Amino acid sequence: MKLAPLALLLASSMLPPSARADLERLPVVELTAFKDGHALVRREGTAPLNGGVALVDGLPEPVFGTFWPYAKGEGVELKSAVAGYQAVTVNRTPLSAEEILTAAVGTQIIVHESRGEEDVSYAATIVGRPTRSAEEQDRNDRDPAAGGGQPTLPVRGPTILLKTDQGVRVVPIGSITEFTLVGDAPKTIEEQVVKTGLKLRVTAPEPDGEAAVGLSYVQKGFKWVPQYKISLGEDGQAKVVLQAALVNDLIDLEDATVRLVVGVPTFAFAGQTDPISLQVAYDQVNQARRLNALSDFTTDGLMLSNAVQTQMRSSGPRGGERPEAPAPEMAGGARAEDLFVYTLEHVTLAKGERMTVTVKEFEAPYEDRYEALLPLVPPRELLSDDNERRRVGSLVAASTVRHSVVLTNVSDAPFTTAPALLYRDGQILAQSLMTYAAPGGTAEVNLGSAVEVSVDLEESITGRKAEPNLRGMDRFERIALRGSIEITNRRPEATTIRLTKLVPGEVDSATHPAKDQTAERRELGPADIAGLPDSAVNLSRYGVPNWWVSLNPTTEVVWELTVPPGETVEVSYQWHYFWRW
Structure with a gap:
């Protein structure tokens, strides 16, 4: 067997007994996932x-202030948890010739050694590798004033000790060209490596026995993404299926309980890493320590918002083949203060894997809703050229009737904000957004434009009247206008439409085709205007003068209209505004 370039590896036979303690890897028994990626x-x-x-493997990177270790059992109490670097022993399969020689201590071999111009063969027994222990290096080389840091690892020399009939030979490993093992080759080699871990110091009835210990912390890297499928029935009932996509970029789960939270979590220190993590920077901890005004979580811009995320990188699963895990089981849901929690049992999901699972199926009554919002048409005095007139014409032409469904939540769980696929009779209608709705509330899901219902608008000036002394100001005119809207229904059934028209001025009258109904008129305040699309209500792009707002309100006219199939209904309105010349 020929030797490749050799690395210095550590053999267990030369390590002190104290280096052989392994770190215990604690499994995840429960994980609570939030939609923003925290868990x-x-x-x-x-x-x-x-x-x-107790030595625990796997040092987390928790959110600042969320790391809480514990121990439990009769007479067991946690005293402290220390994060640091630990020298531990791991078993690996020997791959190189040097690794095989190192692991085969006590084995007889036939050595082929290169000595200048000649190759020499002889039988020998492997005694071991000369090694400087960690204790020896610390005693002779480490500066006591330097403090702690990573533990020292033993260093093996470039020679191997071989016992022959003449005595123990010290042979440079690089001079061994090949060798034959008399007997079985070693299957594992013990090596010492440095890992981050925790020392949990506990008081227990048996200090050298066993203890149940655990860690609880919040860390980013696992999230759930809700998704809805809504099937609309002809009887006014919709079948709603909530599916959860689990995105695991945090830690392996095996037969764990996973809780899915609906609601907006509050992690005031989401942008800070707890000092227990050895990767946290000192200045970052210092910044967190200076946050003494906890009532204002925006201090120094350190507090991050908990916006819902929907995308995250994906990495492949680690390790070899695993036995097929059982499917997760839905174990119901419950309210927790302002949050709602779904519980999944027996979840197995490795880091880097993704999973989809059905969370809840239920029925919800729904009704179709048709709405049209016609924007403000700026006064013609503000339209200085043909380009602006064409832009206004395009804005009005883009006004369509919007079709949506309004779902009433009659279940015991809230609807959560999530993408939704809508079907009717097995045919997909649209993908839209389900909005949050508490039990008993409603959620409106947009289906898009109702192409079979059209709206046509016409507006014209009907008169002008001079206002020589308007609120102590001169050179004003009162300009009167009339508008008409035609709604045409080409659907095979009667359609009820909520029609809203925004008007720049004060509305004097509005007609309704139904004798027992009237149009609603109201002046909009700043909060009302803020809730409308900017393209429908913003006049500032046209250079509206400062005095305009004080004299001319923004008015909303609303009609509830039922249009028979194949027919057209017309409504009209009159309004005025004041203009200064």
């Missing part, structure tokens, strides 16, 4: 104690 992780297991100390 409350609870890891728990039984760890061996060595003088009341």
